[in-house]
Amino acid sequence: xxxTTAGILALYGILGVTVLALWLRHRSVLNHxxxxxxxMGTLQSNLTDTTQRLDLLSRGVDTILGETPEVRNLLGVHRxxxxxxxxxxxxxxxxxxxxxxxxxxxxxxxxxxxxxGISVDSDSILPGLLPLVERLDAILTEAEMKAEDLExxxxxxxxxxxxxxxxxxxxxAADCYKMANLMDPEDxxxxxxxxxxxxxxxxxxxxxxxxxxxxxxxxxxxEALAEQASILVGxxxxxxxxxxxxLVALGQPLEETEDSARxxxxxxxxxxxxxxxxxxxxxxxxxxxxIERAAKLLLLGEAGAAMxxxxxxxxxxxxxxxxxLLHARILAAGEGNSKEAIRxxxxxxxxxxYGVIMEAEVLENEGRLDAARAVLEEHIETAPGxxxxxxxxxxxxxxxxxxxxxxxxxxxxxxxxxxxxxxxxMEGRLHLHDAEQYRDDYGTHDQILLIDALISFDAxxxxxxxxxxxxxxxxxALRYQGSLNEAEVALVRARRLIPEHTSIPLEEAQxxxxxxxxxxxxxxxxxxxxxxxxxxVVPFIRGLxxxxxxxxxxxxTLFSKVLNMDxxxxxxxxxxxxxxxxxxxxxxxLDDADHLISTSPTLLIARQRRAEVxxxxxxxxxxxxxxxxxLDRRDEHxxxxxxxxxxxxxxxxxxxxxxxLNSALRVDPNNSDAWYQRGLLYLDFxxxxxxxxxxxxASRNDPKHIDAKLMIAAILHERGDTKEAIxxxxxxxxxxxxxxxxxxxxxxxxxxxxATVPGVLQPED
Numbered sequence: 001x002x003x004t005t006a007g008i009l010a011l012y013g014i015l016g017v018t019v020l021a022l023w024l025r026h027r028s029v030l031n032h033x034x035x036x037x038x039x040m041g042t043l044q045s046n047l048t049d050t051t052q053r054l055d056l057l058s059r060g061v062d063t064i065l066g067e068t069p070e071v072r073n074l075l076g077v078h079r080x081x082x083x084x085x086x087x088x089x090x091x092x093x094x095x096x097x098x099x100x101x102x103x104x105x106x107x108x109x110x111x112x113x114x115x116x117g118i119s120v121d122s123d124s125i126l127p128g129l130l131p132l133v134e135r136l137d138a139i140l141t142e143a144e145m146k147a148e149d150l151e152x153x154x155x156x157x158x159x160x161x162x163x164x165x166x167x168x169x170x171x172x173a174a175d176c177y178k179m180a181n182l183m184d185p186e187d188x189x190x191x192x193x194x195x196x197x198x199x200x201x202x203x204x205x206x207x208x209x210x211x212x213x214x215x216x217x218x219x220x221x222x223e224a225l226a227e228q229a230s231i232l233v234g235x236x237x238x239x240x241x242x243x244x245x246x247l248v249a250l251g252q253p254l255e256e257t258e259d260s261a262r263x264x265x266x267x268x269x270x271x272x273x274x275x276x277x278x279x280x281x282x283x284x285x286x287x288x289x290x291i292e293r294a295a296k297l298l299l300l301g302e303a304g305a306a307m308x309x310x311x312x313x314x315x316x317x318x319x320x321x322x323x324x325l326l327h328a329r330i331l332a333a334g335e336g337n338s339k340e341a342i343r344x345x346x347x348x349x350x351x352x353x354y355g356v357i358m359e360a361e362v363l364e365n366e367g368r369l370d371a372a373r374a375v376l377e378e379h380i381e382t383a384p385g386x387x388x389x390x391x392x393x394x395x396x397x398x399x400x401x402x403x404x405x406x407x408x409x410x411x412x413x414x415x416x417x418x419x420x421x422x423x424x425x426m427e428g429r430l431h432l433h434d435a436e437q438y439r440d441d442y443g444t445h446d447q448i449l450l451i452d453a454l455i456s457f458d459a460x461x462x463x464x465x466x467x468x469x470x471x472x473x474x475x476x477a478l479r480y481q482g483s484l485n486e487a488e489v490a491l492v493r494a495r496r497l498i499p500e501h502t503s504i505p506l507e508e509a510q511x512x513x514x515x516x517x518x519x520x521x522x523x524x525x526x527x528x529x530x531x532x533x534x535x536x537v538v539p540f541i542r543g544l545x546x547x548x549x550x551x552x553x554x555x556x557t558l559f560s561k562v563l564n565m566d567x568x569x570x571x572x573x574x575x576x577x578x579x580x581x582x583x584x585x586x587x588x589x590l591d592d593a594d595h596l597i598s599t600s601p602t603l604l605i606a607r608q609r610r611a612e613v614x615x616x617x618x619x620x621x622x623x624x625x626x627x628x629x630x631l632d633r634r635d636e637h638x639x640x641x642x643x644x645x646x647x648x649x650x651x652x653x654x655x656x657x658x659x660x661l662n663s664a665l666r667v668d669p670n671n672s673d674a675w676y677q678r679g680l681l682y683l684d685f686x687x688x689x690x691x692x693x694x695x696x697x698a699s700r701n702d703p704k705h706i707d708a709k710l711m712i713a714a715i716l717h718e719r720g721d722t723k724e725a726i727x728x729x730x731x732x733x734x735x736x737x738x739x740x741x742x743x744x745x746x747x748x749x750x751x752x753x754x755a756t757v758p759g760v761l762q763p764e765d
Contacts, residue, residue: 077132080110081139088143100143105151111136112152112159130167137169147172147179154184161193170197181213188217195227199302204231204293212239222247290316291323294330306330321351328355332362356389360396369400387413387420394426398433406430421464428456428473435480440570443605445480453477468497476507484514502531509541518545536565540572547575552583570600577609581616589613604630604637611643620647638668645677649684657681672702679711688715706735713745722749 084107088100114129140146147157161176177194180187191214198207211228214221225243232240290313297306307330313323328344331337341362345355356379363372376393380386390413397406410427417423431453438446454477460470471494478487488511495504505528512521525541532538543558559576562569577592590613596606607630614623624647630640641664648657658681664674679694692715698708713728726749732742 077110077114077129081107081132081135084139088139101145101149101151104140104143104145104149107136107139108150108152108160109156111163112156129163133163133167134169137164137167137172140172147175154180154182154187154190157183158187158190158193161190165193165197170201173197186217188214188221191217195224199227201305204297207231220246288313288320291320291326294326303330303333319351321348321353324348324351325353325355325358328358328362332358332365338362338366356386357392360389360392364396364399369396372396373400385414385416387417387423390417391420391422391426395429398430403430403433419463421460421467421470424456424460424463425467425469425473428453428460428470428477431456432473432476432480435477439480441600441602443603447481450477450481454481466497468494468501471497472501472503472507475511479507479511479514484511487511488515502528506532506537506541510544513541513544513548518548521545534565536562536569536572539565540569543572543575543579547579552579555579556583556585556588568599570596570603574603574606574609577606581609581613586613586616590617602633604633604640608637608639608643611640615643615647615650620650623647624651636663636667638664638671638674641667642671642674642677645674645681649677649681654681654684670701672698672705672708675701676705676708676711679708683711683715691715704735706732706739709735710742713742717745717749722752725749726753 084103087103111129111132147160150157150160152160157176157180161173161180164170164176165173174194174197177190177197180190181194184190191210195207195210195214198204198210208228208231211224211231214224215228218224225247229240229243229247232243290309294306294309294313297303297309307327310323310327310330313320314327317323324344325348328341328348331341331344342359345359345362349355349359356375360372360376363369363375373393373396376389376396379389380393383389390409394406394409397403397409406426407430410423410430413423431449435445435449435453438444438449454474457470457474457477460467461474464470471490475487475490475494478484478490491504491507491511494501495508498504505524509521509524509528512518512524521541522545525538525545528541529538539558539561543555543562546552546558547555556576556579559572559579562572563576566572573592573596577589577596580586580589580592590610593606593610593613596603597610600606607626611623611626611630614620614626624644627640627644627647630637631644634640641660645657645661645664648654648660658678661674661678661681664671665678668674675694675698679691679698682688682691682694692712695708695711695715698705699712702708709728709732713725713732716725716728719725726746729742729746729749732739733746736742
């Protein structure tokens with residue numbers, strides 16, 4: 001092959017390779033174009049979807065904020081905070097300190113303007129404002145600014161402090177409150193808020209100074225005086241005596257409850273065991289100081305801060321009995337900590353502390369009565385003269401239903417035990433239990449048992465006049481006796497001594513029911529319900545109130561709720577029976593009466609209710625038999641005699657009815673029903689004058705007895721004694737203004753009078 005041919009072939013080869021390369025490049029470009037078009041389509045689709053979602057979000061925000069323009073205005077605050085951050089940190093240009101303060105002040109005022117300044121409760125703060133407050137705090141922190149750097153007045157500082165406090169920025173809030181008080185010393189609100197922060201954080205020294213400043217502006221502030229006295233308890237500071245004296249002068253003596261007395265004792269013991277000197281100069285690791293601080297914090301109700309202090313004390317000295325005992329008390333005050341509390345109590349007991357009562361209380365609160373009994377019995381075996389533990393054991397046995405065992409525990413006590421008030425209180429409680437059981441069995445109180453209870457409670461008061469439980473028991477015994485004024489005096493004393501005791505509002509509610517103060521009773525039972533959520537006594541008292549107010553359906557429901565909790569509740573079933581009878585639900589009432597008779601055959605009031613139901617059902621024969629059963633047990637039962645007379649009249653045995661009615665009036669001359677029934681009997685005999693006299697006696701003993709007044713008016717009307725009849729019909733209308741018969745008869749009498757008076761025009765027919 002010549003060179004020319006070879007060159008041509010080489011050229012063709014080169015051209016072929018070039019064309020192939022170009023074709024491959026072209027295919028690559030086409031594929032890339034297709035991929036780009038696909039990506040562009042996806043991007044366009046995503047962009048369209050995002051646009052739609054943003055539009056939906058925008059319209060949703062507009063819809064939600066349409067009714068709350070004030071929330072929409074927070075967007076302006078957000079922009080101002082953005083601007084402040086940009087000016088202070090992001091623009092990279094230095095600003096002077098005065099300019100920085102002005103910028104931060106502008107941002108703070110923007111937030112303050114969005115709050116009404118009246119309250120800083122979380123419910124009153126505009127939704128969305130607190131996150132902006134937290135952002136302002138971050139700006140001020142980064143700029144290293146304090147409240148004094150902001151150009152705000154006292155009121156604005158107070159509002160800003162409240163917002164910081166609501167957003168849990170307590171240090172910043174305290175700074176604002178201090179500045180607010182500095183700018184406006186007459187405004188005590190800032191100091192109160194500052195005291196709250198210091199109390200929650202456990203800063204007792206700072207709290208003491210704040211309270212002193214508060215008292216400087218308002219020397220008669222009762223709350224500040226009492227709180228500062230709690231802080232100063234056990235110290236030799238003259239302000240403690242000053243506060244107590246001032247409280248007495250204000251009529252608000254510093255009362256010390258049982259719990260506060262225990263905590264004060266712990267604080268004083270801790271103070272005695274630590275080094276002397278002002279609290280602020282002590283080593284923070286000093287265990288007695290921490291115990292004292294924890295006791296005072298718990299006294300102020302700050303359990304969280306108290307736990308931190310007592311935990312630190314135990315870490316410093318784990319052999320401190322008071323520390324472990326206080327640790328147990330704080331744990332027991334919470335929920336779900338009983339196991340840890342018992343371990344702490346036993347540790348304290350091993351170190352010489354008296355913890356058996358606290359351990360029994362913890363077990364009782366868990367419902368473990370057998371365990372509490374075992375702990376107390378074991379202690380009494382080694383210390384039979386411990387009156388407090390013996391009385392507590394008797395109470396545990398009473399709660400468990402072992403009444404005779406509870407009495408035996410007291411009877412076996414050594415003579416020296418009876419020098420303690422708690423033994424007499426427990427004895428009185430057992431007498432009250434017997435009195436209540438007697439009432440459930442027979443329907444009335446045994447006055448001898450009530451006198452025995454009063455003697456026991458009075459003995460307790462003689463030993464310890466500040467025993468709140470003794471005064472409470474005395475109040476209940478007096479209420480059972482019907483001495484309501486004396487009961488109220490004793491109850492006021494009990495409320496002062498044990499204000500947190502759950503039985504206080506319950507006893508107040510029942511006393512108010514006895515006195516007819518139903519609105520006050522409602523208030524007291526509502527207070528009790530906050531502590532007793534599933535206790536049958538709350539719906540029972542509410543049922544009594546509803547029944548007294550005539551809300552019978554509600555009363556039935558409430559008594560049924562009690563019986564669902566405790567099917568053996570005699571008074572709830574008896575009251576439901578009465579409510580059903582008054583409502584006309586005779587079948588339900590009869591069922592309850594039969595149940596009561598089967599479980600408590602000596603309860604005569606249950607037999608009376610059954611007889612009344614049978615009378616309403618028209619079963620006069622069975623009602624008569626039930627009433628005679630009552631009279632066999634108590635021949636002077638007034639209502640049984642009255643109802644028996646009614647049954648005999650209904651059974652056409654009128655000649656036999658006079659005797660039981662006369663007997664009822666001999667026993668109780670003021671019984672209006674007896675007078676009324678005998679009046680009906682005399683009317684049936686045709687002895688109108690005697691019947692009228694009996695009806696008048698019934699009306700005189702019960703001015704609201706409308707049936708007696710109707711019979712008087714009817715007799716006078718039939719006689720033709722028009723003037724007297726008019727007065728009688730008017731008396732009926734005074735009780736029931738809508739009574740149709742009385743109104744029609746009154747118009748008839750007026751018509752007769754008009755017809756007999758000359759010159760009076762008569763109405764046309």
